[in-house]
Amino acid sequence: MELQTKLAILAxxxxxxxxxxxxxxxxxNAVAGGIGSTEGAGICHSYTPDGRCISLLKIxxxxxxxxxxxxxxxxxxxxxxxxxxAVAEVVNLTLDFYRRNCIEGxxxxxxxxxxxxxxxxxxxxxxxxxRLEHGFKGYIHLKTIPDADPGLLAEAGLYADRLSIxxxxxxxxxxxxxxxxxxxxxxxxxxxxxxxxxxxxxxERKDASRASVISMPQSRRTRPTAPRAFxxxxxxxxxxxxxxxxxxxxxxxxxxxxxxxxxxxxVYYSAFSPIPDATADLPLIAPxxxxxxxxxxxxxxxxxxxxxxxxxxxxxxxxxxxxxxDHDPKLAHxxxxxxxxxxxxxxMLLRVPGLGVRSVDKLLAVRRWRQLxxxxxxxLRVPMNKLLPFVECQGWSPGRSLDDxxxxxKLVQPMAPKPVQASLF
Amino acid sequence: MAAHTLILPGxxxxxxxWRGLARWLWAQQIPPEEVIxxxxxxxxxxxxxxxxxxxxxxxxxxxxxxxxxxRTWLAEAEQCLLNSDPSRFALxxxxxxxxxxxxxxxxxxxxxxxxxxxHWIKAVRREVHKTHAFVRFRPVALDDDPLDGSGPLYxxxxxxxxxxxxxxxxxxxxxxxxxxxxxxxxxxxxxWWPEAPDIAALAAQGVLPGAAVQPLKGRPGVLSWGxxxxxxxxxxxxxxxxxxxxxxAHIFNPARLKVAAxxxxxxxxxxxxxxxxxxxxxxxxxxQARSAAMLANAPTTTQRRLPRQPQAQxxx
Numbered sequence: 001m002e003l004q005t006k007l008a009i010l011a012x013x014x015x016x017x018x019x020x021x022x023x024x025x026x027x028x029n030a031v032a033g034g035i036g037s038t039e040g041a042g043i044c045h046s047y048t049p050d051g052r053c054i055s056l057l058k059i060x061x062x063x064x065x066x067x068x069x070x071x072x073x074x075x076x077x078x079x080x081x082x083x084x085x086a087v088a089e090v091v092n093l094t095l096d097f098y099r100r101n102c103i104e105g106x107x108x109x110x111x112x113x114x115x116x117x118x119x120x121x122x123x124x125x126x127x128x129x130x131r132l133e134h135g136f137k138g139y140i141h142l143k144t145i146p147d148a149d150p151g152l153l154a155e156a157g158l159y160a161d162r163l164s165i166x167x168x169x170x171x172x173x174x175x176x177x178x179x180x181x182x183x184x185x186x187x188x189x190x191x192x193x194x195x196x197x198x199x200x201x202x203x204e205r206k207d208a209s210r211a212s213v214i215s216m217p218q219s220r221r222t223r224p225t226a227p228r229a230f231x232x233x234x235x236x237x238x239x240x241x242x243x244x245x246x247x248x249x250x251x252x253x254x255x256x257x258x259x260x261x262x263x264x265x266x267v268y269y270s271a272f273s274p275i276p277d278a279t280a281d282l283p284l285i286a287p288x289x290x291x292x293x294x295x296x297x298x299x300x301x302x303x304x305x306x307x308x309x310x311x312x313x314x315x316x317x318x319x320x321x322x323x324x325x326d327h328d329p330k331l332a333h334x335x336x337x338x339x340x341x342x343x344x345x346x347x348m349l350l351r352v353p354g355l356g357v358r359s360v361d362k363l364l365a366v367r368r369w370r371q372l373x374x375x376x377x378x379x380l381r382v383p384m385n386k387l388l389p390f391v392e393c394q395g396w397s398p399g400r401s402l403d404d405x406x407x408x409x410k411l412v413q414p415m416a417p418k419p420v421q422a423s424l425f
Numbered sequence: 426m427a428a429h430t431l432i433l434p435g436x437x438x439x440x441x442x443w444r445g446l447a448r449w450l451w452a453q454q455i456p457p458e459e460v461i462x463x464x465x466x467x468x469x470x471x472x473x474x475x476x477x478x479x480x481x482x483x484x485x486x487x488x489x490x491x492x493x494x495x496r497t498w499l500a501e502a503e504q505c506l507l508n509s510d511p512s513r514f515a516l517x518x519x520x521x522x523x524x525x526x527x528x529x530x531x532x533x534x535x536x537x538x539x540x541x542x543x544h545w546i547k548a549v550r551r552e553v554h555k556t557h558a559f560v561r562f563r564p565v566a567l568d569d570d571p572l573d574g575s576g577p578l579y580x581x582x583x584x585x586x587x588x589x590x591x592x593x594x595x596x597x598x599x600x601x602x603x604x605x606x607x608x609x610x611x612x613x614x615x616x617w618w619p620e621a622p623d624i625a626a627l628a629a630q631g632v633l634p635g636a637a638v639q640p641l642k643g644r645p646g647v648l649s650w651g652x653x654x655x656x657x658x659x660x661x662x663x664x665x666x667x668x669x670x671x672x673x674a675h676i677f678n679p680a681r682l683k684v685a686a687x688x689x690x691x692x693x694x695x696x697x698x699x700x701x702x703x704x705x706x707x708x709x710x711x712x713q714a715r716s717a718a719m720l721a722n723a724p725t726t727t728q729r730r731l732p733r734q735p736q737a738q739x740x741x
């Protein structure tokens with residue numbers, strides 16, 4: 001099969017993985033040899049019309065798979081065309097795209113062929129070749145197969161910047177129902193192993209850098225080389241939203257457990273999207289993109305704004321805990337507003353709709369020196385109509401506008417699905 | 426009113442020169458409203474007819490007069506000069522002037538002048554970042570040369586809005602330290618010679634000592650720069666680029682069209698130099714039909730021979 005055809009099939013097979021991040025790894029470069037660098041912050045080299053970035057070459061090694069996960073385009077019972085890359089083909093594609101400055105590195109995943117160990121060995125083989133034979137210093141993200149041999153997992157961490165194991169569905173029942181071959185317990189166990197490896201390697205490297213160096217006069221100060229980092233970009237996971245009956249509460253609580261339990265860098269949410277040749281067991285609907293967006297907002301609030309899971313998703317109708325599709329999750333609590341910009345603590349400022357971490361830090365820095373006035377709000381360059389009803393400061397008070405029955409309607413974010421005219425085609 | 430017209434050399438991004446002029450102005454206590462700042466480049470293109478003759482003999486040494494700014498301000502001002510807004514010189518001097526008279530100003534991140542300067546700096550940083558992201562190299566065959574390196578020469582054509590070519594260069598030097606590459610822009614062209622032992626060795630190639638640096642300690646490699654180029658100097662697409670276009674077309678999911686999100690992060694001003702953007706409009710046009718077809722097609726029964734259900738894992 002021609003390389004171009006394979007690439008088309010195996011990119012088609014990989015696009016339902018949301019993650020494309022190339023950030024958060026150790027800093028490296030090609031000054032001492034090889035090719036490539038990582039800078040800490042990732043770079044998005046392109047964007048497709050679905051609004052997602054292309055940072056990594058995201059492909060499957062093969063889309064042959066022995067599993068039959070209902071939501072997956074590559075499940076064994078699907079009639080899509082199949083292909084398989086040789087290790088060298090992936091390595092050369094990665095290097096060629098990298099030299100053209102089209103990508104930051106590789107995100108490699110695979111269907112399960114023969115056995116978990118065989119597949120994992122192939123994935124690790126690609127990373128090993130890139131690192132050891134070509135001195136590749138760019139980013140490598142490997143999808144890890146949970147029931148593969150722990151030795152392979154340990155080796156994968158030496159070459160990869162990030163490892164990930166998809167939890168797939170937020171509840172154990174959902175997984176049992178839609179992905180019968182996968183086991184929640186195995187997934188959690190593998191995440192635990194990765195977490196231990198990452199934590200141990202971090203601790204060892206910290207100790208090594210702390211050890212004092214004693215040098216003879218006029219000799220070069222040398223420091224023993226630190227042990228190699230294990231997956232310096234940490235581990236991440238992905239959850240599919242809208243394929244099973246789990247509500248937003250389940251999803252948020254599960255993510256919050258993953259963040260605290262295994263110190264995950266990211267939990268990605270992927271709105272269940274129609275796939276070619278779908279199974280009859282799943283509802284084929286337009287992907288719940290707004291819901292996915294709200295979950296990301298909620299996730300952000302938990303990680304950077306100090307929100308608690310229960311604070312974001314209050315129980316709603318019929319016991320379902322769902323985020324509002326129309327409104328910012330920050331709007332859940334009327335009783336907290338208005339917030340005084342001159343006196344409120346940082347936590348409270350972070351809970352104001354329209355104020356991000358940077359704006360809050362600016363406000364805090366300025367108010368150490370003087371009172372904040374209404375003119376200052378404009379200089380923040382944030383959306384005024386979103387912010388003004390919720391804050392007060394010298395020269396500005398929202399008055400009764402917070403209780404304006406029209407306020408909720410005014411704050412509906414334009415991203416909520418709008419009525420559309422039926423298509424003629 | 427405006428008694429002093431100053432012309433900065435070139436595009437005006439030389440911070441040392443601006444700093445010297447600002448010091449001189451402060452020493453003479455010339456307030457910001459009385460200064461007109463111009464650059465040689467803009468004067469050459471569109472001379473300001475009403476500007477009085479510039480003062481060139483002005484930079485004589487004057488009794489020093491203390492001028493204090495926060496340490497971080499110097500780096501910020503240097504970055505601000507890379508912005509292409511013509512009023513940046515004047516605003517920087519006004520802020521410098523005001524900082525001497527209002528000691529608390531340095532802490533006031535919400536002051537209108539400060540906000541404007543931060544806004545310009547942010548635009549510069551963003552463009553440096555976007556340059557790292559959107560420069561696209563195309564390989565051109567080139568003979569191996571012990572003073573230069575081996576393998577093809579990777580050439581890119583890029584049109585930045587701000588004067589960021591030099592600021593963006595260290596990233597490419599470190600990432601592609603062992604690759605021969607050149608970045609062509611309308612203002613300035615960069616060339617990296619990975620194996621050149623020092624600048625003098627490249628004299629035969631036309632590299633001038635004043636227009637090159639050897640940035641990496643303890644290894645060869647020279648970065649040289651020269652006058653701007655034009656789009657015609659850049660190579661045409663090659664066969665390998667077809668693979669990249671294939672990848673771009675197939676990683677797109679037609680069921681989740683979000684064109685605004687794409688345009689926000691990849692503004693249209695960069696599109697004409699990105700090969701993959703030629704696919705955007707056909708992909709968008711076909712997206713609705715493709716996702717409607719996925720929804721409409723009845724689920725199929727499998728036509729594949731399924732493997733036996735995996736048995737329980739080996740008892741060990």
